[in-house]
Structures are given as C-alpha cells and as structure tokens.
Amino acid sequence: MSLERKDEHDHKGWMQERDLTPVESIYLTVLMWLDKRLRIVDYLEILENLYYKVNMQMPKSHTEQYNLDNKFWYWYPLYALGSFSTIAYVVAAVSGALLGFYYSPAAAGASGSPTVAYEQITFIMTDLNLGFFLRSLHRWSAQVMVAAVFLHMLRVYFTGAYKEPRELNWIIGIVLISLTMVFGYTGYLLPWDQLAFWAGQIGVEMALSVPVAGEWAAQLVFGGFTLTQSTLQRMYILHVFFLPFIATTVIAIHIGIVWMQGIAEPH
Ligand code: HEM
Known part of the structure; x- marks a missing residue:
C-alpha cells in the first residue's frame, strides 16, 4: 500500500x-x-x-500574586489606559480620514476673503450633514488620546513598569508621546484660523530660537520664516501622511513588545 x-x-x-x-x-x-x-x-x-x-x-494578577483578597481591584482601570490611548487613536484616525474628504490645505482665498482651508472647516461645521459631529469626534478623540497617553505614562512610572526588561518600551513610549504631541500641533494649524496662525507663529519663532540650526529648522518644518502656503501644506502632509504611518508602526511595535513580555507586576 x-x-x-x-x-x-x-x-x-x-x-x-x-x-x-x-x-x-x-x-x-x-x-x-x-x-x-x-x-x-x-x-x-x-x-x-x-x-x-x-x-x-500572562503574569498572575496582583491579587493572586500577593494574596491581596481583592483589595487592590480599584487600581486595575489604570492598566487600561494604554488600550484607551489606542482606542482614541483609532477613533481619531477614522474620523480624520473622513474629514479628509472635505478639507483642503489651501492657504489662499479670494482677496479679502477667508482662506480655502478655513472655509472648508466652516462648510464642515455648518453645511455638511453631521459634519460638526465628525469634527468634534476628531478633536475630542485627539484630546482624549493626549490625556490618556500622559496618564498611561504616569501609571507605568508609578508601578515601576519601566524597569528591566521594559526599558526599551519606555523609550518607545517617549517617542509615542512626542509623536502624539506633534500630531496635536500639526492638526491645530490645519483650520488656518487665528488660533492656528498664531500657534504657527510661535512655532516658527521657537524654531528660529534654536542656536546655529534655527533658520534651517524653520525652513525645514515651516517652509520659511513667515507663515505661507508652504507652512500649511507641510503641516497637512505631516498630519495626514507621515505621522499616521510612523505612529501606527511604532504603536504596533510597542504593543507587540507588551504582548511578548506580558504586563509587569508592580515592583
Ligand atoms: C500612543 C501612545 C501609547 C499607546 C497607544 C500605548 C499602548 C500601550 C498598551 C496597550 C500597553 C499595555 C498595558 C497598559 O495598557 O497599561 C502599554 C504598556 C506600556 N507602555 Fe505604552 N502606550 C503609549 C505610550 C506610552 C508612553 C508615553 C510610555 C512611557 C514613556 C509608555 C510605556 C509603556 C510601558 C513601559 C509599558 C509596559 C507596562 C507594563 O508592562 O505594565 N507607553 N502601552
């Protein structure tokens, strides 16, 4: 056979x-x-x-490990802050992608009238069906993400979860909180309203104040020493192209490492 x-x-x-x-x-x-x-x-x-x-x-829960009779159950929600940051990020990404159908990063308008970018935001807020909801969802999820990431970092710090063997994930975390802030800043400039314009002005001046490389940094990031179409276009491409790719990859690595190492026991 x-x-x-x-x-x-x-x-x-x-x-x-x-x-x-x-x-x-x-x-x-x-x-x-x-x-x-x-x-x-x-x-x-x-x-x-x-x-x-x-x-x-997966490590034992604190209660199992230290035989705590469930006394510490109320700390557990703090261990969800990383996941909460991820959920806020996903909501911001989806609502942002939808906003992208209606927004246009054009700093020019007909002479004397507001810019195209600002008018698109006005259109989203007043004329687009549920546009005000979409924009609010994007802004709120972004702000919730900033808060959640910061509180997640505090949780990691105060439970000593950054210690060996999790130093690398702490450093990746620093990259993530920085990316989160750059996301926030670039997004803040996109409506090209007064808030955006003056926040942009502060950014240019901060870049210019860097010793030696200041002018080069302002050129690179803001496209010049004053706010122009180049500035808005750079903020837009950073916000909708570079940052989503980079942040998604880094978050995946961060969570992948947590997956491999398991959650830390409190030290
Ligand atoms: C976009 C931002 C971030 C996301 C989406 C994220 C996501 C997560 C998730 C889902 C976990 C699993 C445990 C938990 O949820 O508490 C985690 C753990 C961890 N995160 Fe983050 N994180 C971010 C930012 C940060 C920052 C800013 C730091 C510190 C500078 C950091 C350091 C760590 C460390 C060391 C762990 C392991 C903790 C443990 O094993 O108990 N993360 N992160």
Whole structure:
C-alpha cells in the first residue's frame, strides 16, 4: 500500500469510528483536503503553540500574586489606559480620514476673503450633514488620546513598569508621546484660523530660537520664516501622511513588545 493510500485509509477509519456531525465531517474533509496540498495542520500547530506560549506569559494578577483578597481591584482601570490611548487613536484616525474628504490645505482665498482651508472647516461645521459631529469626534478623540497617553505614562512610572526588561518600551513610549504631541500641533494649524496662525507663529519663532540650526529648522518644518502656503501644506502632509504611518508602526511595535513580555507586576 502506498503511503498516500495508507493515509487515506487511516483518516477514513478514524472518521468512521466516531459519530461525526455533518458540520464536523465537512470541517475534517476540508481540513484534510487543504492539509494534503498546503500542510495546513503544521501551521495550525505553530499557531496553537504560539497561543499557549503567549498565555503562559500572562503574569498572575496582583491579587493572586500577593494574596491581596481583592483589595487592590480599584487600581486595575489604570492598566487600561494604554488600550484607551489606542482606542482614541483609532477613533481619531477614522474620523480624520473622513474629514479628509472635505478639507483642503489651501492657504489662499479670494482677496479679502477667508482662506480655502478655513472655509472648508466652516462648510464642515455648518453645511455638511453631521459634519460638526465628525469634527468634534476628531478633536475630542485627539484630546482624549493626549490625556490618556500622559496618564498611561504616569501609571507605568508609578508601578515601576519601566524597569528591566521594559526599558526599551519606555523609550518607545517617549517617542509615542512626542509623536502624539506633534500630531496635536500639526492638526491645530490645519483650520488656518487665528488660533492656528498664531500657534504657527510661535512655532516658527521657537524654531528660529534654536542656536546655529534655527533658520534651517524653520525652513525645514515651516517652509520659511513667515507663515505661507508652504507652512500649511507641510503641516497637512505631516498630519495626514507621515505621522499616521510612523505612529501606527511604532504603536504596533510597542504593543507587540507588551504582548511578548506580558504586563509587569508592580515592583
Ligand atoms: C500612543 C501612545 C501609547 C499607546 C497607544 C500605548 C499602548 C500601550 C498598551 C496597550 C500597553 C499595555 C498595558 C497598559 O495598557 O497599561 C502599554 C504598556 C506600556 N507602555 Fe505604552 N502606550 C503609549 C505610550 C506610552 C508612553 C508615553 C510610555 C512611557 C514613556 C509608555 C510605556 C509603556 C510601558 C513601559 C509599558 C509596559 C507596562 C507594563 O508592562 O505594565 N507607553 N502601552
């Protein structure tokens, strides 16, 4: 009997021994068909091993570890702040992508009238169906994210979770809080209203105050020493293109490391 035929015989014999429901039998037939061609069971086993490995890494809760009789349950919500930051980020990303359908980063308007960017914001707020809601969702989720990231950092600090072996994730966290603030700043300039304009002016002056490289920094980030179309366009591309790619990747690495290391026990 060839190896293949023996295999078939074994599978069939096994299937007949047990009373399979129709769903089970379809599942097994499909699995065997795929396994014969793609060795899918090997990969499922790898996934299964990974699943158990990851779960083994989950540390005991504080209550279990220190036999605390549930006295510390009220600290637990603070451990959700990282996830809360992630949720706020996703809401901001989705609402931002939708706002992108209506916004245009044009600093010029007809002479004497507001800029196109500002008029698009006015359109979103007053004429677009649920536009005011979409913009508020974006602004609020962004602000909630800033607050959540900051509080998450405090939680990590006060539980000593930044210590060995989690130093790398702390440093990645510093990058993330910086990216969050740059997201906030670039977004703040996009309506190109008075708040945006003067915040931009402060930014240019801060860049110019950097010793030696000041003028170069202002040129690079703001496209010059005064606020122009180049400034708005740079803020726009940073906000909707560079930062989303960079932040999403860094957040994925950050959470991937937490996944591998497990949550820290309090020190
Ligand atoms: C976009 C910003 C951030 C996101 C989305 C994020 C997400 C997360 C998530 C989901 C966790 C799992 C544990 C938890 O939720 O508390 C975590 C853990 C951690 N985060 Fe963040 N984080 C961010 C910013 C930061 C910052 C600013 C720091 C510090 C400078 C930081 C340092 C850490 C460290 C060290 C851990 C491991 C903590 C432990 O094992 O208990 N993260 N982060």
